[in-house]
Amino acid sequence: MSLRLYNTLTRSIESFVPLQPGRVTLYTCGPTVYNYAHIGNFRTFLFEDLLRRWLQASGYDVFHIMNLTDVDDKTIAGAVAAGQPLRTYVQPYIDAFHEDRRYLRIEDASVYPRATDFIAPMIELVEGLLARGVAYKGDDGSVYFAISRFPAYGKLSQLDRRELKVGASERVSADEYAKEDARDFALWKAARPDDEEVGAAWDAPFGRGRPGWHLECSAMALELVRQRTGLDVLDIHAGGVDLIFPHHEDEIAQSCAYTGRELFARYWVHGEFLKVGGEKMSKRYGNITTARDLREDGVDAGAIRLLMSQVHYRQRLDLTDAALASAREGSRRLGEFQNRLLAAAGHAAGDSTGGADAPPFAEAAERLDRELTEALDDDLNAPRAVAALFAFASAGNSALDAGQAAGPRALAAWRRAEGVLGVTSAVQVVKVGTAVEVGPAADSALAEAPPEGTDEGAQRSWAVRWAVRRKDAKAARDYGEADRIRALLRGAGWEVRDNRDGSLEVLRAGPKPPH
């Protein structure tokens, strides 16, 4: 059995077969960089990251394109308001996007094309459409796509089965009057003073202006895929469900009218929304949580990824404090297990048994491999994949408690699963007694409050020193003092743990320290 995906184009689950064996071209609609992306946006990017990782884990060479929309109404409005050139205005948001996605462990796409770097291919595309007679120049100087001349229009969103509500859009833009049909969309927008002011206007044979939103994706996708594979059809195109109509529908119309192909992308996959308090997270509702908000709260990306992974990508997910807390705890547990497994398997590798897996581990590993594959191949059923990971952790903890040896087999299975899911929190464990971090100041005056700031080293040093004091108090059977110190550490987010072998450790679950 291999990967099956729900294809919005056919509204059914299909076996995934790429155009070229072993290679996949994947295009995902990226952020419009006029602001910080919120985690609703990132839910989609996270689902695409899972798709990307699973394709790679399945052996495919994936060419992943994620565009950055740096020229549209919002970026231009922002640049005008800030009195900056478009490219200048947008740069901090591009940087922030990459920072946020790295925090969330979203793998690098192969390329991140910026719309303003692809003006030439866009102009070429518009010229092609004009030449084919499916585009026309309106009275306002803009160029529009004529839906009536592209019979396949509406296939993706099943427009033929719908009836557009009259006046569903409150906005009646000025260019309505320039179009032949109200549903026609702009390929190229005639330059306005604001566009000129921020450098968002380009000369073109059909008039000075700037690209329409839909055009950007078509032009960049076609250009990059042609460069890479020589083809003019994508394997997979992904995005959020709200892009199905009109964005993706319009991309299909432009691209197919231009290439003459029946398909622009062979598989269209769409992720559902993230909701907050029952409502869609949207800048419009003002219920935004950004990735950086969560990071500042000390949330490990593993917890966020777990939260998202516990709900299927085609199912809406409601973000609540309880759900996040639940995911943090689960992710922490996985992190603790990972620490144990790594230590055990690392130790086993050097011992006389040759590092072989004890039967319970060999069995658990085989099962995890199988269940992970079954789950993810089944339209990326991450909830089931995560369940398999938890089952492995439970079995592994149990086996470790029983003194069973973990070896390379168990380690490989864990790494494969966690490598795709990335749902484990980093749990810092510092063994106390090694004196490595204690230093000469161990018995000098030590502040009861943890050090200010985010210096991990200072935090850890502080915790270790107190832990050493507690160790001494405990050795002296001064349990009152030992308990007081534990409470002190707990208040700063550290837990003290006495192990069975008499060793002592302090640990904390949190975001990965900056690297």
Add this chain to the structure above:
RNA sequence: GGCGCCGUAGCCAAGUGGUAAGGCAGAGGUCUGCAAAACCUCCAUCAUCGGUUCGAUUCCGAUCGGCGCCUCCA
């Protein structure tokens, strides 16, 4: 008005025509000076009402409730 989605234990959630994964929380237990961690055990009949079926949570219909899209929108 059109198209569509959802309603599973305290919370989140997967799934199946033959009596329901997983996570969090909770209860009891093992271990521990006390904890923490880990492990073990316990904790649902799947919104309501009809229908089809030997049998439905799983198919069909209706009802109630929540939500999304219909050219800004991940």
